[in-house]
Structures are given as C-alpha cells and as structure tokens.
Amino acid sequence: MTRFAIPIAIFIALVVLLGVGLKLDPREVPSPLIGKPAPHFELPRLHESDKTFSERDMLGKVWVLNVWASWCVSCREEHPVLLDLAKSGVPIYGLNYKDKREDGLAWLKGMGDPYRISIFDFDGRVGIDYGVYGVPETYVIDKGGVIRYKRIGPLTPAFVKETLLPLVKELDRA
C-alpha cells in the first residue's frame, strides 16, 4: 500500500524545490569564465585615447574590473561604493561599455573617478568576450590573470565588506 504515499512524497520534494527557488534569482546568468584566464583585449583608454591598455599589463597584480556606462542608472547607485573601494587601495579599472567618449568623461568628472585607468569599449565587443549582459558588472582578477569572481548588478557596501575585500586580500596573499 505504500504506492499511495508516492504522490505526497513527490509533492513534498516539489514544495522544497519551490521554497528554495524563492531565494534564487532566475534572471541571473552565472559566468562560465570563472576560473578561466581573463579574455585578451587591447583597448584605447578613455582619458588618453592615444594610449592603450590590456589585461596583460596587470599580470602579477590582483585587480578589479568594473563595467560601467554613463547611460546606466544602477551605476550611479554603486559609484559611491566604488569611490570608497578605490580609497581603500584596491586597484579598480573601468570598462566604459557602449558609451560616447564625451559622455563617459563628463560622467566621471561630475561623479568622481575611482578608476586607475578607464578603457573605452565603443562597440561592446570586449564586453561580449567577458560575458557582459547587463551593466554594471564587476570582475575580480588574480595575479595570474584568471577571473576569480563576477558580480552581476551594482556593488553594495555589504557585498564589498563581506565578499569582495576578503577575496582580494586572499588573492593578494597567494
């Protein structure tokens, strides 16, 4: 007679699944690049358009790559957090994604510039290589040039304190 208990057993499993599902975000796309080398790029800088910057320039250092744009509303939210993060000494580099140069420069001038260098990705090709699908996104890259973490959405003080800074410290020690 245990066959009568099969439906409720399946149902309980379903409810547990749905309960767990309430905590997840179905829209978030995890990156397949975690643990892989950061894709190569050589892009002109935002401020000095005659100079370029490449991820190879950062080998041997732990750094943070933040994807931003002047047309992005959520980027305004996270900007103060970035400025604080920069002040604390973490090297942050910006990827200005599908933006106009003048708009990007004006935005940084008005809001403050947390980036050591900002690079200019006009057509978003490098963004695609990095799996960018919604701005802002932030990557943590280690000394060997491997992507170790990707944050989708704006940075929050809590996230920086609990996840980002400890990770950067740990990678620094390695």
Add this chain to the structure above:
Amino acid sequence: MIPELGQLALALALCLALAQCLLGIAGAARGEGVWMAATRPVARGQFAFVAIAFACLTTSFVSNDFTVAYVASNSNSALPLHYRIAGVWGGHEGSMLLWVLMLSVWTFAVTLFSRHLPLEMAARVLGVMGGVSAGFLLFILFTSNPFLRLFPAPPDGRDLNPLLQDPGMVAHPPMLYMGYVGFSIAFSFAVAALLSGRLDAAWARWSRPWTTAAWCFLTVGIALGSGWAYYELGWGGWWFWDPVENASFMPWLTGTALIHSLAVTEKRGAFRSWTVLLAIVAFALSLLGTFLVRSGVLTSVHAFATDPTRGIFILALLAIVIGGSLLLYVWRAPKIGLGGGFETLSRESMLLMNNVIFAAAAGSVLLGTLYPLALDASGLGKISVGPPYFDTVFVPLMAPALFLMGVGPLARWKKASLPDLASRLRWAAAAAVLAALALPFAMGRWGAMVALGLLLAAWVAASGVAQLYEKVRNASSGASAWTRLQSVSRATYGMLLAHFGVAVFVVGVTLVKGYESEKDVRMEPGDTVEVGGYTFRFDGVRDVTGPNYVAGRGRIAVTRNGSLVTTLYPEKRIYRVQNQPMTEAAIDTGFTRDLYVSLGDAVSDTAWVVRVHHKPFVDWIWGGCLLMALGGGLAASDRRYRLAARRPQEQAYAAAAAR
C-alpha cells in the same frame, strides 16, 4: 468610500467562506443536518460579498479613482472604457480578485445544481470549496489588497500596459480563470469522496459535468491566449512554451486525462483511486500555476510584479491544500477498493492508456519547466529549456494518443478483440494513409512530417465517421436515418465533435509549420513583394492619432491574380503615457490562410522594413480548439446529468444513501 466598502465586503466574504468550510466539513463529519443545510445559503452569501467587492473595484476603475493605488498603476483617464474594465485584472491584486470571483461563481453554481446530491456530499464539496476560498481571501487581504489607498493621489494613472490594451485582455483572463478555478470543483468532489470514504460510479457521474465544463473553459482560455499572442506580438508565433503558458497547459493535459478517467469510473466503477488522485493533481497544477506567475521563481513575460512574501504565502497555501488532500489520500485511498475487472485489451485499458500518455505529457511539461530551477537549486549550473526541447519531446508523446482516439471509442468495455477492431477500422485506416500520401501534394510539396500529421488527423476524423456510422447502424432497426441520428446521445456527439476538433487542430499545426512562408523586405511606396501567391504593394505610412497613442499607419494593398483581395493597415504605435512603442500587425483572416503583415523600422524618410507572412490553415488551430470546447459542452449537457430527468431517481437514491 467605495474602496473601503470593497475591503469590508472581502472581509465579510472571508468570514462566510470560513463558516462555509466549517459547516460543510464538520457538519458532514458529525451528521448535523442543520449545519449541512446551512452551507448552501452561506456559500451564496460569500458569492454575494465577493461580487460586491469586485463591483467596487470595477467602479473605482471606471470612475478613474486614482486615490486607489492599484487603479493608479493600471489605468489612465484616457483609457477607453472597456480597457478600464479589463484593467481591473491587469495587475496582480486585481487578477487575484478575479480568481476569487470565479471561485465564488462556481461555488454559486454548485449551490444551484447540487440538489440531486446527497446532502452530506454536497455539504462536503461546498465545505472544501469554502476552505480554498478562505485561503485565497486571506492571501488577498494580507498581501495583495487591491483597495489600498495612495495619498497624495496622482493627477493621472500610469496607464494599462499597452500590450494589454486589446480585446484579448477582455476575454482571455476571465475564460482562463474559469477553467483553472473550475478544477477546484473536481478537487472538492475528490476530497469529499475521500472524507466520506464512499467513492463509486455515482460520484463519478456527479463530478463529470463539472469537470468537463471547467475543461471547456480552460480550452477556450488557452486558445484565446494563443490567438492573442499570435496577432499581438507581431511575430506570427502562437505558442512559446513560456513557463506561464505551460502553467495553464499542465492542468489542461491533466484535466483531459481526468475527463477520460471519469468515464471509466462512471461506466465501470474502475480505477477510482486513480481518478481521485488525478482530480487532486489537476487542481494542484492550477495552484502551482498561480504560484509560478506570482512568486518570481521563473522568468516569464506573463509574470506579475513579484514580492517574496506573496510567493511564500501561495506556497504555504499550496502546501496546506494539496499536502492535506494527498495525506488524506494516503489515509483513505487504500479503503476505496477495486472496481470491475477488465482485459488487457478493452475500452477501459485504452482509456487508461490515454491517461498514461496525458499524465506523461503533463509530467514532461512540468519537468521541462522546473528543470532549470532544480539544477540551479542544486548548484549544478544554469540552463534554459525552451521550445526546441518541448517540441522534440511533446509531439512523439501525442502521436500514440491520436492513434488511440480512433480505436478507443470502438473498443468494447471489459474485453475487446483486436481482429474485430482492425476490420471495423480498415476503411478509416485506408482513408488516413491516402490522405497522408496525397494531400501534401495539393499544398505544393510532400514532406514526411506533414504526412505524419495529416495521417494522424485523417485517422482521427475518419475513425470518428466510422464510430458515428456504427452507432447509427446499430440504433433501432427500421427507424429512419434522422431518428437514428437523434437517438445517439449528446455525450457521444460531444466526444465525436471534440475528437474531430483535435483532428482540425492537428491539420492546422501541421500545415502551418509545413507550408508557411515569409519575406522580410525593404519597401518604398509602390514597391511590391510576392508571398504565397499573393502580391503585396506598399503604399506608404501616414501618421494617425489614437485615444491614447500616436502611430505610423502603413497601407498595404493585397492582390491575387490582378484582383484586390484586401487592404491591410499595420501600425507602429507609441503609447503616450508609458512612452512604449508597439507593433500592431495587420492580418487578413481566411478559412484556408492568414495574410500577416507587420511594420519594421523606418529605414529612410519613405522606406520601411515590412515583414509579410503567408500562413496556410493557421486559423484551424483555434477553430479546432473551439470545436473541442463545443464538444465538451455538448457532452457536459448530456441528458443523464440534467436535473429534470434525474430528479425522481436521484432523490430516491439520496434517500437510500442517507439511511
């Protein structure tokens, strides 16, 4: 004043629903005749108050009362009247109220048409429905109150989403909810049967018309949704296997299995515990659908704005209602016992094969819909499951069902003979094979998938003819053909019509998929393009203004062999309030084809990108669904369910049962 009245009405409805539940269930358990008799008027009172609440919300919409937050976010003073009314169910809170209204309408219907049931059964059914109503009313009052005020009131509302400003919005949700909610009656009958411990053929006969009626509404609701997506979204697609579409399709598949299973239980008293389980599962899937749309667990174009609290509440409701009834099932089902036996080859076994197929289909859709969630929850990565998966998996599952549709109705109860069936169906089989081989050429070219689809559709249609022929031939000999046709029961006609509707549906799907053509062209005024034998001439775009939008309206003249067939006016609209652009396709509907034109972007001052489709037989898809629903309606109104014919017998039976 009015919104507060509405809120009060809801609170009163909640009290009455709780009373209804208590009186019904406790009354039946204790044999208290007075309590049981009281459930009917209490249920009617609940309906009255829910209706009042709904009327209050509708009044707030119609009178543009923007002090009500829900009205302010879903309406606008420039919105035409019928969309102001449809806007009532345009957002989460109002659509939940619509849900509860439908539930109370069904409850009211049960109070009207349950006189022939034993009092105990009727009381239990109403009691269970009262419990479900109470759960939803609690949900509305605590998490989704549509009557909340907004101070200071905005000068005007945010407008109804332009995608919803469409006749489809007026018809689709009410029909769909009538179907979804209607399965709560089958569920209530099942739970009532489990509670009473008595589950017999009479029970099946009582619950069958209600289940069939709910199925009809759900069929129409889904078809309306599909048709609406077809002409609204501008892509010519009509089914996307979106999670919310699947959420409505799963109860439909289970409901189809249920109406066939009830046939076995009614005729032969067999497989009763399975039928009860199906009834519980069908309603469980309805509730699951509600959860999926409103909890944010899955992304869907249909999803309402979500809130974790709401998700938790609905999940709790689902857990209590379904968990409770499944526990009851574990406890009571073993006592139900077996019904009549039958051979491995018999009408019973074929109907149950139908059940296996439809249950497997519903299970597969559930699997595909929830699999990404399951993987994500177990940390195994994130995938997407979309139309390529469902199309691959679903069609092979349905093919055997279509085959059975031809054989089942002719098989004898208890024991059928294969050679006998084969000989009775040989002409139908021949007709089907002929259709599969020859018809594709009539459309232009032969294709294997098209042939398969036509084979199955022709098989269903031809075997339906064979079934009717046999019924008429076996009717009272000597009588005229007309008398014989009249002697065939409505239930049989209903079955034949519904099955024929399926054949029509399959023809539509097969021919559209096999032979549709489209062209995506850049047109200057005067340019022509030829698609499907029709010539489309672009005559430019001019600006027009609607009640709450501005648009560029194109003019396309369609000719065939030189003579004008029709003129089409596709539009590209911008709705002023939300500044949202929308494409309105222009469609010329025909019995054998649709001509579908939509505007792309303007590529210069005068030139536009225009997309032209020729879709052969696409309307047979929804025509087939309509026939299915009509067939179901015929079957549900069969003489044996109608009160007048039954009353003397039922009363005697009820009296005997009460002893």
Add this chain to the structure above:
Amino acid sequence: MPRAAALLLAALAAAPVVAREAAPAAADPVLEKRVMALAEELRCLVCQNQTLAESNAPLAEDLRNQLRERMREGKSDKEVVDFLVDRYGDFVLYRPPLKATTVLLWFGPLFLLAAGFAVLLRRVRRRRKLADAEVDDADRRRAAELLAGGEPR
C-alpha cells in the same frame, strides 16, 4: 495658368509610382535565414523571455551581428554556438545540451511513458487475477447447485 500648372503638378505627384519588386531587408538573405534559424534557438540575455531572433535589445542586435560575422567568415553553426556558450554559459541555449546533468531531462518523458505503461499493464493483469480469484470453489459449488434447481443453503 499658374493654377493649371499647379493642378498638373498635383496630378503628376499623385500618379502611381512604377511598381518595383521590393529588395530583401537583409543584405544577404541566404545568410540571414541561417542567422535567424540559429538565433531562434538562442535566448536573449536581456529580454530573457524572447529568442535572440525576436529581441530588440541592443545586446541582442550585437550578438546577432556576431552571428552574422562569424557565419560570413565560414564558421559552422556549432562553432558559432560554442562562441556564445563560452561567454554566457548554457543559459543562452534554448535547446539544453545533453550532458550528465540533463540526461534526466531528455530521457525523462520517455521514461515516464514507459513506466506508466508498465504500471498500467501490471495493474490490469493483477486486477484480473484478483477478480478471478475472488470467486472460489465454495462459491462455484453453490452456483452449480442453484443452477441445478436445488435449495439455496
């Protein structure tokens, strides 16, 4: 005279333009068909309820351009899909790949059907056996006696 000239100009302007067969919207229709066929099986990451073919999101445009470029370069469908999967993961595929984690998904329906039929068959057979067994020998003897016209005991 100027009025007549104006009328004539108006008449000329209103005269139908010579009908011309419209050019396809895409520069290379054959390639475009291939691009769109593939894009129909891919998911837009921004408007996640639409295929890459339907979506109007800027990223969708960019990705369709990437598809076009790569196909023009001669890459196969599989190579183009791999390009996207490398960057966005399996999420971008509407047809889930067959992997260890998706075996249950792809074979589930068939398994459900087969299991269902197996259970049905077993149930029907057992039911028949039970129904037959319910009539035991004592009952048969009684039935024989009654049929022979004997007294019921």
